[in-house]
Amino acid sequence: MPQSSGSSVSPDLSQIVKAYDIRGVVPDQWGEPLAEVFGAAFATVTGADAIVVGHDMRPSSPGLSRAFARGAASRGADVTEIGLCSTDELYFASGHLDRPGAMFTASHNPARYNGIKMCRAGAAPIGQDTGLAEIRDLAERWSATGLPAATDEPGTLTSRDVLGEYAGFLRSLVDLSRIRPLKVVVDAGNGMGGHTVPTVLDGLPVDLVPMYFELDGTFPHHEANPLDPKNLVDLQAEVRATGADLGLAFDGDADRCFAVDEHGDPVNPSAVTALVAARELAKNPGGTIIHNLITSRSVPEVVAEHGGIAVRTRVGHSFIKQQMAESGAVFGGEHSAHYYFRDFWNADTGMLAALHLLAALGGQDGPLSALVDSYDRYPASGEINSTVTDQAGRTAAVRAAFTEDEHVTFDELDGLTVTADDWWFNLRPSNTEPLLRLNVEAGDSETVDRIRDRVLAIVRA
Incomplete structure (x- = not known):
């Protein structure tokens, strides 16, 4: 158990506690003592008497995961350790066992990083507004003072393989x-x-x-x-x-x-979103499909063509999952290749999206390129990042530049979206870095290039 540092000054954990998860360099920014504190804070904030914990293949993951489990058990929570798993396997365990979960991973970050993705029972997301801020506050306090004495009845640690x-x-x-x-x-x-x-x-x-x-x-x-x-x-x-x-x-x-596809050409994640949406709507006529605001226009078009209701949301899994729960949506997709399913506790699982792709391709005779062609309708720029210190100022300058354009509309659901009849772009700030992210889509490639260059000239001025 971490001992008191002898200082009443709480450490600042804001550098590793992000909007949706915990992530930082091991051991420079955090390690097993802090993981134990996070485990105790997680059990306290969720109030759970049982939790599930899993981890990825990073060298630091088993030790961090076990320390977290010890911390949670010290607050009276019984911990089921599922060991090596994918993040969506952890979500499955959280939903299937109906208990909060913690996954030790830094996703695609370099090897020196590690982190924790946390959820409540039923794989419900935990973010800054849904418990993560409270977990950080407790962890900061206990890191300074030492963990409280263990409860009279500490929880147990048991192992379970849920892969099958x-x-x-x-x-x-x-x-x-x-x-x-x-x-x-x-x-x-x-x-x-x-x-x-x-x-x-x-x-x-x-x-x-x-x-x-x-x-x-x-x-x-x-x-x-x-x-x-x-x-x-x-x-x-x-x-x-x-x-x-x-x-x-x-x-x-x-x-x-x-x-x-069979040529080795990347399949647009928006096309996958549209394809899976069509399949889910075949099972759930009239259902709602969630898509974030940087997915292609083809997504709401396909949803409408298949009798569904398309709902546009901000970028980020916590927003998607919240909208999924509130609207009863059957499926949600993001252009970053996160795919969310009502049948999977509204959580994201790339593996389930892959199975849909295999089923769609294997259920007909044509190649994948032909299958996705009808779902991939518009040229797009892809996401272009610009390092900008004054994100708000540059965004305002872009808005001002397009204000005089006729037949243009603006919205600020997430950053700035500017829409015309045959093109649109979104410019939004990163939550964690001094970046502005630009996405452009249009009816033809020449227009994509023209709008892209016009916006970037202002952003990078």
Whole structure:
């Protein structure tokens, strides 16, 4: 148990307690003593008598996870340790066992980082406004004074392997019984996809070509961040070399999934969102679909064409999950390749989205490129980051520049969105870095380039 530092001055944990999770460099910014304090604070704030804890393959993860479990047990919570798992496997355990959960991972961040993603029972998100601020405040206090004495009846620590149950549950949600044989290359990036994919796909008519399935938190081949195009290069080459039907790339904690088609070309995550939305609406006629404001215009178009209701929201999983719960939405998608399902406790799971993609592709004879073509309708810039110290000032300058344009509308749901008949762009600040993020979409590539260059000239002036 952490001892009192002898100081009444509380440490400032704001550098590692982010908007949605805890993340920082180990051991420079945090380590096992602080993990134990976080565990005690988590159990106290959630008031849970039982919690579930899991971790990824980073070298520091097992020790941090066990320290957290000890801290939670000291406050009387019984802890189920599920060991190595993906983040969506932890969400499954939280939903299936109906108890709060904590996942030790830094997702796609470099090896020296680690963090904690936390949720309440039923995989309900914990963020700054839903408990994380209180957890930080308690952790700051107890880091200065030492943890209180353990309760009279400390909780227990037990182990449970839920991988098989997780895989079986996912497969119960998607009918894969009649798909044609598919050759699928999967790049796990030495992350948790190497742990979950073989079990989830076992027994399916899938010729699996594994890449970097060895669990290695030092990421020896490339960063486990498929958002960066350079980390897709190996997967693209292997798909072309093997004549595969598609390729899948998972991030470090395997909650996000990216796809490339039979040519090795990346599949727009907005197209995946639209495709899965159409499939979910076939099962749930008239259902609501959530999409964030930087997904393609094609998403609400496809939703309307399939009789659904599209609801636009801010970027970020806590907003999506909140809207999912409030609206009873059947599915939600983000352009960052986070996919949320009502059938999965409104939590995000890239693996379930991947199964939908396999079912859609394997249920017809055409290639993936032709399948997604009808869902990928507009040229787009992709997300472009600019380092800016005065985010508000540059955003105001962009708004002023477009104010004189005719037939343009503005909204500030998340940053600044400017919309015309045949184009739109969103400019929003990063929550954690001095960046402005720009996304542009239009009816043709020339217009994308024109609007992109006009906005960037102002942002970077």
